[in-house]
Amino acid sequence: xxxxxxxxxxxxxxxxxxxxxxxxxxxxxxxxxxxxxxxxxxxxxxxxxxxxxxxxxxxxxxxxxxxxxxxxxxxxxxxxxxxxxxxxxxxxxxxxxxxxxxxxxxxxxxxxxxxxxxxxxxxxxxxxxxxxxxxxxxxxxxxxxxxxxxxxxxxxxxxxxxxxxxxxxxxxxxxxxxxxxxxxxxxxxxxxxxxxxxxxxxxxxxxxxxxxxxxxxxxxxxxxxxxxxxxxxxxxxxxxxxxxxxxxxxxxxxxxxxxxxxxxxxxxxxxxxxxxxxxxxxxxxxxxxxxxxxxxxxxxxxxxxxxxxxxxxxxxxxxxxxxxxxxxxxxxxxxxxxxxxxxxxxxxxxxxxxxxxxxxxxxxxxxxxxxxxxxxxxxxxxxxxxxxxxxxxxxxxxxxxxxxxxxxxxxxxxxxxxxxxxxxxxxxxxxxxxxxxxxxxxxxxxxxxxxxxxxxxxxxxxxxxxxxxxxxxxxxxxxxxxxxxxxxxxxxxxxxxxxxxxxxxxxxxxxxxxxxxxxxxxxxxxxxxxxxxxxxxxxxxxxxxxxxxxxxxxxxxxxxxxxxxxxxxxxxx
Amino acid sequence: xxxxxxxxxxxxxxxxxxxxxxxxxxxxxxxxxxxxxxxxxxxxxxxxxxxxxxxxxxxxxxxxxxxxxxxxxxxxxxxxxxxxxxxxxxxxxxxxxxxxxxxxxxxxxxxxxxxxxxxxxxxxxxxxxxxxxxxxxxxxxxxxxxxxxxxxxxxxxxxxxxxxxxxxxxxxxxxxxxxxxxxxxxxxxxxxxxxxxxxxxxxxxxxxxxxxxxxxxxxxxxxxxxxxxxxxxxxxxxxxxxxxxxxxxxxxxxxxxxxxxxxxxxxxxxxxxxxxxxxxxxxxxxxxxxxxxxxxxxxxxxxxxxxx
Numbered sequence: 001x002x003x004x005x006x007x008x009x010x011x012x013x014x015x016x017x018x019x020x021x022x023x024x025x026x027x028x029x030x031x032x033x034x035x036x037x038x039x040x041x042x043x044x045x046x047x048x049x050x051x052x053x054x055x056x057x058x059x060x061x062x063x064x065x066x067x068x069x070x071x072x073x074x075x076x077x078x079x080x081x082x083x084x085x086x087x088x089x090x091x092x093x094x095x096x097x098x099x100x101x102x103x104x105x106x107x108x109x110x111x112x113x114x115x116x117x118x119x120x121x122x123x124x125x126x127x128x129x130x131x132x133x134x135x136x137x138x139x140x141x142x143x144x145x146x147x148x149x150x151x152x153x154x155x156x157x158x159x160x161x162x163x164x165x166x167x168x169x170x171x172x173x174x175x176x177x178x179x180x181x182x183x184x185x186x187x188x189x190x191x192x193x194x195x196x197x198x199x200x201x202x203x204x205x206x207x208x209x210x211x212x213x214x215x216x217x218x219x220x221x222x223x224x225x226x227x228x229x230x231x232x233x234x235x236x237x238x239x240x241x242x243x244x245x246x247x248x249x250x251x252x253x254x255x256x257x258x259x260x261x262x263x264x265x266x267x268x269x270x271x272x273x274x275x276x277x278x279x280x281x282x283x284x285x286x287x288x289x290x291x292x293x294x295x296x297x298x299x300x301x302x303x304x305x306x307x308x309x310x311x312x313x314x315x316x317x318x319x320x321x322x323x324x325x326x327x328x329x330x331x332x333x334x335x336x337x338x339x340x341x342x343x344x345x346x347x348x349x350x351x352x353x354x355x356x357x358x359x360x361x362x363x364x365x366x367x368x369x370x371x372x373x374x375x376x377x378x379x380x381x382x383x384x385x386x387x388x389x390x391x392x393x394x395x396x397x398x399x400x401x402x403x404x405x406x407x408x409x410x411x412x413x414x415x416x417x418x419x420x421x422x423x424x425x426x427x428x429x430x431x432x433x434x435x436x437x438x439x440x441x442x443x444x445x446x447x448x449x450x451x452x453x454x455x456x457x458x459x460x461x462x463x464x465x466x467x468x469x470x471x472x473x474x475x476x477x478x479x480x481x482x483x484x485x486x487x488x489x490x491x492x493x494x495x496x497x498x499x500x501x502x503x504x505x506x507x508x509x510x511x512x513x514x515x516x517x518x519x520x521x522x523x524x525x526x527x528x529x530x531x532x533x534x535x536x537x538x539x540x541x542x543x544x545x546x547x548x549x550x551x552x553x554x555x556x557x558x559x560x561x562x563x564x565x566x567x568x569x570x571x572x573x
Numbered sequence: 574x575x576x577x578x579x580x581x582x583x584x585x586x587x588x589x590x591x592x593x594x595x596x597x598x599x600x601x602x603x604x605x606x607x608x609x610x611x612x613x614x615x616x617x618x619x620x621x622x623x624x625x626x627x628x629x630x631x632x633x634x635x636x637x638x639x640x641x642x643x644x645x646x647x648x649x650x651x652x653x654x655x656x657x658x659x660x661x662x663x664x665x666x667x668x669x670x671x672x673x674x675x676x677x678x679x680x681x682x683x684x685x686x687x688x689x690x691x692x693x694x695x696x697x698x699x700x701x702x703x704x705x706x707x708x709x710x711x712x713x714x715x716x717x718x719x720x721x722x723x724x725x726x727x728x729x730x731x732x733x734x735x736x737x738x739x740x741x742x743x744x745x746x747x748x749x750x751x752x753x754x755x756x757x758x759x760x761x762x763x764x765x766x767x768x769x770x771x772x773x774x775x776x777x778x779x780x781x782x783x784x785x786x787x788x789x790x791x792x793x794x795x796x797x798x799x800x801x802x803x804x805x806x807x808x809x810x811x812x813x814x815x816x817x818x819x820x821x822x823x824x825x826x827x828x829x830x831x832x833x834x835x836x837x838x839x840x841x842x843x844x845x846x847x848x849x850x851x852x853x854x855x856x857x858x859x860x861x862x863x864x865x866x867x868x869x870x871x872x873x874x875x876x877x878x879x880x881x
Contacts, residue, residue: 319663319665319666319699319700320666321669321679322666322669322670322672322673322679322682323679326670326673326674329670329673330659330662330670333659333661333662333666404657407657407658407659407660408653408655408656408657409657409658409659410657411618411623411651411653411657412651412653412656412657412671412718413674414622414623415621415622415623415646415649415650415651416646416671416674416675417643417646417647417674417675417676418674419643569623572623572624573618573623
């Protein structure tokens, strides 16, 4: 008995048993995929661009030219570079883990290979661990690429090795957690882009939870300590702040091993939940039914677009007549996006949030220049909303045509009298409509915020720059319009070029980040050359940057939309 | 109704179609057969304007498909080999969506959708979601979609693949009904016996080349295929084989258990001769059945089984 127990225990902890042949198969397959090599190259390229940008920014900031002055700034530059690289790794690894594992299980189910796997001696835990570890292995390889760079920069001084080790530990723990969660979602949703969208929203919310940290740094409350231990963003912020000399973050209790342990425990729990769901799916498949677990109607309606459920055959909902553009009508046939009412509800909630924010701001006199708390909160609110709206808009555009390709409905669509222009316009309009509340709030919120700031500062006697404020408002609104055109154009272009939604989404998000990096470069040089050097006026430089961004986004977006229209009939199959 | 002239299609280095010349008359059911990768689907996709030919021309009702794409699409209904469905739409919505995509007036759509649902026997399924239908019903829905704009020409790529016998029979009956309605139908299938039953003309394609086009009768003549007769005798089978082998019109005689398979030189009426010889030889005949050349035999003889 004891021998049998020891034998089964030793078998369980054996790494090769844990991962099974799945790990081997995944590594073999991924080594044949060109996109993995492209991904590594792009990662390295972006890292180099960011390091170069950070380097030049640091150089531009200084006014001294002597060798002694340059040497004295080396530590500062080294610190900023290390911070930039570690944060870049931290964010990229999580996003990539979410994307890479977003279709890990759903793909097996869709291809029908899951049932085949289930008939072999491989168990669910082995499948889940094999898939997770193989993807993590690739991510770790990618992270390892930047280690030599960190080692070189470390020579500049300014930062301790402790920070590098801590940040890498947090990055790894967060990556395992995000990957596990993404895998779990892939057992629930058949469409990988839905998993990616949910994961992105999850990451943005985690980012927004950092807000309290900005204001309660010295708090020693249990709540703050809990947030630090369960939120990787907060933990990373804590470790980063501690790396600066004279940091005030010491009062809140934070233990790195405890954080990693908690994240690891949560990951294990999610992995077992994934294995459980897979097993249930297999049983459903073999028994040919899921009648034992019928979903409630509200949940079925909510998830009907996401779940592979054939239980929605009942004629409970009315037949909707096709009105207007058929493409636009079809795109809005999904739950929570089909009616003006649902959009109005979302808009109402966001407006309420905005109103509460403004009211509290007035109540606590937060719009005066002396207390920039309003600006900080507003920036967090809008940047969070902006990130969600950006990702959603780009994702919906990027998956609009690939969805048709995956469902093999594109040939049917192109066999009708609809012109490519009508299809592209219908899809683009639908992507805009489904994200209209967020963009509308951003468009309305910006002028209201600036007007409130200006009015408040006038009443408090602080001089205001009305002309520039109104310029910001106008260019801010135009900027949102141009940004939406760019996002939809970029997404639609990749959607017509690529075959799978996941590939289109990855290409769109990757290009988006690339474009933003390029724009940052453009801004930097414009700021330096046109703004400061020619006029010496920082406001002019900011406005010029806005104009360039608007023109850049609008022109590129329109060109990409035109190319998408052109390509639609070229890559049908 | 359908005509191609030296139609050629290249995919990079691969040549999918080589100088394909094809003529399909109005009102015909044309069976298009060939091994996998022979170029059937490519031809069909070109005809429905989803692919552009590398060279050559194709016409539907006299319209050049490369120049009059929209007009061609108006008169052609295409059902691909793997039919795509919008799983979040109901059957009625699905058909109405395509009616709208074919610019059918809003007020006419309902009656048209009801009409095609009735024709395809799907009236009771209008409020069901598309993905809840069985494979056979989805194929019928595909046919309903194809008919929504009342096209003159139907291009159907493997419409019966993956269906059970009952569903295949239903599809076959539906195609006969559509022929009666005057539609020109181009259909590809791997189930050759079915094509044989419903098609007026057959086209056999291999490696992008049309190796034969004509009626079944023309296939027999073109191949010079021998007629076969199956004979069952009540007594003395060996003696019967000897007598039949001595006939000059007979090329081969073989015993296949209870039967004797007689292969004749040409497609000629020699049943009378066989019967007379056997009766004169005091052999009692139980049955005498002429065996027609099957399409699958013709297919095997005309093609080499080489794929790209």
